[in-house]
Amino acid sequence: MTDATVQVVYSRPKALTDTPTTYCPGCTHGVAHRLIAEVLDEMGIVGKTIGVAPVGCSVFAYNFFECDFVEAAHGRAPAMATGIKRVLPDRIVFTYQGDGDLASIGMAEIMHASARGENITVIFINNAIYGMTGGQMAPTTLPGQKTTSSPLGRDVEQAGFPVRMAEVLATMEGTGYSVRRSLHDPKNVRLAKKAIRTAFEVQKRGLGFSIVELLSTCPTNWGMTPVEALKWVEEHMLPVFPLGDYKVSPAVAEIKI
Amino acid sequence: MARELLEGNMAMAEAAIRAGVQAYFGYPITPQTELLEWMAKRMPELGRAFVQAESEVAAINMVYGAACTGVRVMSSSSSPGVSLMMEGLSYIAGTELPVVLIDVVRGGPGLGNIAPSQGDYNQIVHGGGHGDYHPIVLAPASVQEAVDLVVLAFDLAEKYRSIVVVLADGNIGQMMEPVELPEMQPVERPIPDWAVRGCEGRGRRVLSSIYIKPEEEEVTNLRLLQRWQTVQDNEIRYREYFMDDAEIVVLGYGTAGRIAFSAVRQARAEGIPVGLFRPVSLSPYPYAQVKAIAQRAKAMLVVEMNTGQMLDDVLRAVEGKVPVEFYGRLGGVVPYPDEILDEIRRIARGPISIGVDPRQAWMKRLSQLIMN
Incomplete structure (x- = not known):
């Protein structure tokens, strides 16, 4: 065999640091990270991008990306991103937030970032549970879903209903792009990447607030194997959180990738 | 300009x-x-x-x-x-x-x-x-x-x-x-x-x-x-007024300090040897300066628009070396210079109370003032 036959078919994106993951085996955070990194590489924007990490499992997101990063207080990433973007409007600013961070404690910040048409990109990881604190009920926990703080299953009479953020944010005039994708199989991972690329393109073109909600797994706190968890997304999350494009503004629809 | x-x-x-x-x-x-x-x-x-x-x-x-x-x-x-x-x-x-x-x-x-x-x-x-x-x-x-x-x-x-x-x-x-x-x-x-x-x-x-x-x-x-x-x-900052020969020293910051300044000027006109020490940096607090004042003053009067929050810092600096009195108005009420002037006069008349909790003593006086 000669060197000429050696072909690299898979490698770490340049925008990812050479750091061992701190996520649990089978967790889809790693997939989401990789997709973002690939998009940053393809767009050639690592050097002008600033990420805003949340509080939750992805609190250490800043360890994994080669771009500048800041670490926000719980739920405040959109406010922090606003502060950065308003001073540096020509930079690319994105937040990476989980469901507790974005849809519970940070509901005001995400809604108003959208209302202002804040020209930032939000990657929203929805795994229907609080991961970092050990599996409590999230604003996106499904009706009947058992968590450590809904041990008998989420009782909608008492604990209310899951929040559908991609749909909610689509109602805001300041939103240019709001979609939901899933990371439960290769086809959907590819679609997710395209959506992430679109969201960053929206920001690059100054077309307003952009968000990609990604249905994700939490095998550890769901008490499942990684494969079971992927199946659970498909069977249980998709009916509650339908995939789709909830807002694509006319200007965004013209973007060709 | x-x-x-x-x-x-x-x-x-x-x-x-x-x-x-x-x-x-x-x-x-x-x-x-x-x-x-x-x-x-x-x-x-x-x-x-x-x-x-x-x-x-x-x-x-x-x-x-x-x-x-x-x-x-x-x-x-x-x-x-x-x-x-x-x-x-x-x-x-x-x-x-x-x-x-x-x-x-x-x-x-x-x-x-x-x-x-x-x-x-x-x-x-x-x-x-x-x-x-x-x-x-x-x-x-x-x-x-x-x-x-x-x-x-x-x-x-x-x-x-x-x-x-x-x-x-x-x-x-x-x-x-x-x-x-x-x-x-x-x-x-x-x-x-x-x-x-x-x-x-x-x-x-x-x-x-x-x-x-x-x-x-x-x-x-x-x-x-x-x-x-x-x-x-x-970065310790403060302002002093009439402090050279002051025997009674009033301490107040911000608006309370400014109102106290009016009272101190009037008291001076009446011949009372009183001065004003106004902390400008509250953090860092001028502990050393307040401590030095305590070495030479005969009495101190802390004036605030609260229940004596800075008073505790003054007491910490004074270490009991000199009697400290307190006067405060609360809840958004701003003291008049006359109220502080009366306090200065009272202290000047003496006798200066020692061993009395300044906040307790003031509470009695304020209760009387408010209730009337």
Whole structure:
């Protein structure tokens, strides 16, 4: 065999640091990270991008990306991103937030970032549970879903209903792009990447607030194997959180990738 | 430069603009709102960032983000709003970022009222957000001093990578006085080498208040403390009036200090050997200076618009060496100079009580005054 036959078919994106993951085996955070990194590489924007990490499992997101990063207080990433973007409007600013961070404690910040048409990109990881604190009920926990703080299953009479953020944010005039994708199989991972690329393109073109909600797994706190968890997304999350494009503004629809 | 007649809130806003503030984030709250309104008009016309946030929580976190970029940033609010900002302030302290906050204090606790108060002394000077840190706190007693301290606040914030709070009150914010505004400074300033602005041409940077290993957080806490000692060594500020031969020394900051000045002048006219010591930096507090006063004065009178929050700091410095009396008005009530003058006269007449808790003694006097 000669060197000429050696072909690299898979490698770490340049925008990812050479750091061992701190996520649990089978967790889809790693997939989401990789997709973002690939998009940053393809767009050639690592050097002008600033990420805003949340509080939750992805609190250490800043360890994994080669771009500048800041670490926000719980739920405040959109406010922090606003502060950065308003001073540096020509930079690319994105937040990476989980469901507790974005849809519970940070509901005001995400809604108003959208209302202002804040020209930032939000990657929203929805795994229907609080991961970092050990599996409590999230604003996106499904009706009947058992968590450590809904041990008998989420009782909608008492604990209310899951929040559908991609749909909610689509109602805001300041939103240019709001979609939901899933990371439960290769086809959907590819679609997710395209959506992430679109969201960053929206920001690059100054077309307003952009968000990609990604249905994700939490095998550890769901008490499942990684494969079971992927199946659970498909069977249980998709009916509650339908995939789709909830807002694509006319200007965004013209973007060709 | 010509002097202009300006309301305190507007004057502080314009001072910040001239000090080169590049981004302002705030939320309306009385008695500070004119500051936000001034910024709403001026910042965009100068091409600088202004956002009316959805809450004080969001405002301070926008400040947090903007401060990460290494430019001059600020917010302003009043007591209940500042309570909401405590989360962000703690993160800013933990990330060692320069930020200026103007707190136009009003009566509390709770919703309280919109009258001038000094009830937030402990919250700002000794308390604040969670964790081990100290903000620099400066207290103006006039609109001109407020303007000067706002400019100083930005310099100190940058010098020490610290939060600097200009602790005003409803009086300072709302009253109009002639002021000389500073020269407009260039908004383009050197960007510090820790700023996060995109890593093009250099290694990536991360700004965070996380030190997940306790040993690293301990090193960070120690670094903050060491920096704070440098602040203590260099940034003590105070004003003295009629202090050379003063046997009775009145201590008060901000509006209370200014009203006390009127009383002290009148008392001097009556021949009472009284002086005024007005701390300007409440944090770092001029403990050594107060201690030195205690060595030579015969009596001290602390005047505040609260229940004696600074009094505790004075007692700590005095160490029982001289009798200390207290006079305070509460909940947004501003004392008249005559009330303080009566206190000075009472102390001058003697006998000076020793071994009596000054707060207890004052409570009795105040109860009588209020009930009548």
